[in-house]
Amino acid sequence: MEVLLDVRRLRTHFHTSAGVIRAVDGVSWDVRKGETVALVGESGCGKSVSALSVMRLVSAPAGRIVDGEIGFKGRNLLALTEEEMRQVRGREIGMVFQEPMTSLNPVLTIGRQLTETVETHLGMTASQSHARAVELLSLVGIPDGARRLRQFPHQFSGGMRQRIMIAMALACNPSLVLADEPTTALDVTIQAQILELMKSLSRRLGAAIMMITHNLGVVARYADRVNVMYAGKIVERATAREIYANPRHPYTLGLLRSVPRLDEPRRSRLQPIPGQPPDLSRLPGGCSFAPRCAYAIDRCREEEPPLAPVVGEHLSACWLANELPTLTPAPVAT
Amino acid sequence: MSTSEPILRVANLVKHFQVGGGLFGGPAATVKAVDGVSFEIQRGETLGLVGESGCGKTTTGRCILRLETPTSGEVVFEGRDMAKLSDAELRGVRRRMQVIFQDPYSSLNPRMTVGQIIAEPLAVHRIVPDRAARAARVQDLLRHAGLLPAMARRYPHELSGGQRQRVGIARALAMEPSLIVCDEPVSALDVSIQAQIINLLEELQAEFGLTYLFVAHDLSVVRHISDRVAVMYLGKVMEITDRKSLYQDPQHPYTKALLSAVPIPDPAVEAGREHVVLGGEVPSPLNPPSGCVFHPRCPIAVAECRTIVPELREIKPGHQAACIRL
Numbered sequence: 001m002e003v004l005l006d007v008r009r010l011r012t013h014f015h016t017s018a019g020v021i022r023a024v025d026g027v028s029w030d031v032r033k034g035e036t037v038a039l040v041g042e043s044g045c046g047k048s049v050s051a052l053s054v055m056r057l058v059s060a061p062a063g064r065i066v067d068g069e070i071g072f073k074g075r076n077l078l079a080l081t082e083e084e085m086r087q088v089r090g091r092e093i094g095m096v097f098q099e100p101m102t103s104l105n106p107v108l109t110i111g112r113q114l115t116e117t118v119e120t121h122l123g124m125t126a127s128q129s130h131a132r133a134v135e136l137l138s139l140v141g142i143p144d145g146a147r148r149l150r151q152f153p154h155q156f157s158g159g160m161r162q163r164i165m166i167a168m169a170l171a172c173n174p175s176l177v178l179a180d181e182p183t184t185a186l187d188v189t190i191q192a193q194i195l196e197l198m199k200s201l202s203r204r205l206g207a208a209i210m211m212i213t214h215n216l217g218v219v220a221r222y223a224d225r226v227n228v229m230y231a232g233k234i235v236e237r238a239t240a241r242e243i244y245a246n247p248r249h250p251y252t253l254g255l256l257r258s259v260p261r262l263d264e265p266r267r268s269r270l271q272p273i274p275g276q277p278p279d280l281s282r283l284p285g286g287c288s289f290a291p292r293c294a295y296a297i298d299r300c301r302e303e304e305p306p307l308a309p310v311v312g313e314h315l316s317a318c319w320l321a322n323e324l325p326t327l328t329p330a331p332v333a334t
Numbered sequence: 335m336s337t338s339e340p341i342l343r344v345a346n347l348v349k350h351f352q353v354g355g356g357l358f359g360g361p362a363a364t365v366k367a368v369d370g371v372s373f374e375i376q377r378g379e380t381l382g383l384v385g386e387s388g389c390g391k392t393t394t395g396r397c398i399l400r401l402e403t404p405t406s407g408e409v410v411f412e413g414r415d416m417a418k419l420s421d422a423e424l425r426g427v428r429r430r431m432q433v434i435f436q437d438p439y440s441s442l443n444p445r446m447t448v449g450q451i452i453a454e455p456l457a458v459h460r461i462v463p464d465r466a467a468r469a470a471r472v473q474d475l476l477r478h479a480g481l482l483p484a485m486a487r488r489y490p491h492e493l494s495g496g497q498r499q500r501v502g503i504a505r506a507l508a509m510e511p512s513l514i515v516c517d518e519p520v521s522a523l524d525v526s527i528q529a530q531i532i533n534l535l536e537e538l539q540a541e542f543g544l545t546y547l548f549v550a551h552d553l554s555v556v557r558h559i560s561d562r563v564a565v566m567y568l569g570k571v572m573e574i575t576d577r578k579s580l581y582q583d584p585q586h587p588y589t590k591a592l593l594s595a596v597p598i599p600d601p602a603v604e605a606g607r608e609h610v611v612l613g614g615e616v617p618s619p620l621n622p623p624s625g626c627v628f629h630p631r632c633p634i635a636v637a638e639c640r641t642i643v644p645e646l647r648e649i650k651p652g653h654q655a656a657c658i659r660l
Contacts, residue, residue, distance in 0.1 A: 042525065188596060216525070258526050262581065273529075
């Protein structure tokens with residue numbers, strides 16, 4: 001399949017009084033046409049900053065993309081002028097954020113927010129854009145669009161606001177939608193509605209989705225391929241089926257084992273990952289996960305493992321990736 | 335265990351909030367946050383209280399703790415009706431009943447060190463009046479919560495989310511409670527840390543014989559930690575039974591939909607699963623639907639559901655649900 005978005009060696013750093021925080025530290029990943037790719041990890045691993053970097057929305061002057069290339073439809077987004085970049089944002093790449101209330105403008109009607117996008121990017125007239133806005137609302141399952149366009153964000157529920165965000169992201173028929181924790185703030189029955197909606201719309205409209213989430217269940221249900229991030233780096237990448245059936249990085253393995261599962265018999269104890277994620281301004285040498293890893297050997301603490309193939313398209317950044325399934329973890333105190 | 339006196343009995347608990355009607359408000363309205371909730375918790379067990387936001391699970395917990403005064407209904411804790419206690423008696427009872435909050439950061443005083451935070455209730459309630467003994471007790475509590483003694487000198491902002499939640503747990507333990515209301519204690523934490531805190535709560539329960547009311551929205555976590563589970567929707571209990579019965583043989587259509595909505599972290603399993611996606615949204619508790627509050631979203635609702643308020647009744651031995659279609 002054709003590669004749509006090709007991120008290479010991306011480095012985004014933040015300069016703070018506490019030192020340089022390497023939020024994204026040399027990651028490469030891609031999204032192919034029409035597929036759903038997940039970027040999974042815990043808070044502070046750099047997954048949101050990766051998405052913001054693609055949109056060039058990293059807050060300056062503290063945050064800066066210091067290295068890398070972001071290829072999109074044959075162009076390097078990092079080489080575009082600000083004016084050219086504005087043509088990409090919202091038009092060719094749509095974005096859905098976690099908090100629909102804080103990403104919608106509270107003093108503008110949702111009609112204005114929807115029509116603004118298409119008028120700016122597609123040069124539609126007022127009547128054209130109004131018709132398009134009504135069409136978009138019905139597309140995302142909000143009936144009675146003509147009336148609801150006159151309402152303000154606070155008059156909608158959380159689930160409805162997220163539907164509006166999705167409508168805005170899809171307004172200009174983008175080929176890619178970046179969705180940053182799109183359902184984290186929502187209840188589980190509403191989460192199911194929104195994810196089904198995103199999946200069916202991306203199929204119908206042929207848009208690829210880059211989904212950023214910490215929820216392994218959501219990833220399992222909706223993603224084609226998965227990238228696992230830890231401390232600013234990608235530590236494992238494979239198809240969703242492969243990564244869940246055959247995890248080859250101890251962090252992925254730890255994440256999968258630490259969550260209770262409804263489809264399995266209840267375990268008497270959960271198996272947490274000991275310790276906590278590292279401070280990104282003071283990373284240990286070698287593998288960043290080594291201090292929490294039950295399999296770590298001396299080499300892990302000295303030499304950083306590269307993201308390398310295990311089999312085919314399954315990559316892992318672990319010195320022990322090949323023998324991981326046969327190893328027994330060292331007992332750790334919890 | 336079931337034959338003994340329950341540690342907590344909640345009967346027909348109602349909490350209504352008046353909104354509007356004030357100086358700037360529109361017409362007054364009533365939010366029926368909790369609308370006739372009844373359950374019992376036996377000593378040493380964990381009752382999970384699950385439901386989506388706005389279902390009244392947190393308000394139920396706050397009414398039990400007497401952080402809210404119930405509109406009506408009974409809360410009987412260790413044989414004493416909480417509504418009939420004087421303020422002084424209530425303070426004594428409160429010691430036995432503690433709470434762990436969702437957001438460990440906003441529930442810890444940022445100007446106090448961890449040691450001061452844990453020592454304060456020990457001094458206020460004269461549990462350990464002697465200063466030196468108190469410091470020793472703080473060290474002991476920190477150790478029980480899985481923190482190093484040196485943490486006593488730190489401030490909350492210096493700690494990670496998981497460490498802060500451990501401080502919240504140590505503070506609750508300081509009172510030597512018999513019941514702890516855990517209000518979404520792990521939902522703000524990363525998954526790798528959630529498991530650490532859940533294991534800790536289970537260890538402490540075994541060691542101190544604690545009873546938990548575990549309020550949460552994550553059905554997988556609730557299954558792991560609970561002995562019995564109550565499912566709430568719009569201020570009412572829809573179903574209540576032991577863990578096994580609820581997860582293996584759910585009766586209420588709402589419980590079934592909730593369980594189906596939880597994605598399972600395994601694509602192979604997910605591909606073969608049937609997904610019941612509920613239509614609509616949770617209606618406002620300001621204006622709940624007539625009859626069964628779940629009927630507008632229910633896949634098996636019939637005309638009567640719009641008028642008849644279903645009673646919570648025994649469907650199978652030890653398994654109660656509120657649905658006229660069962």
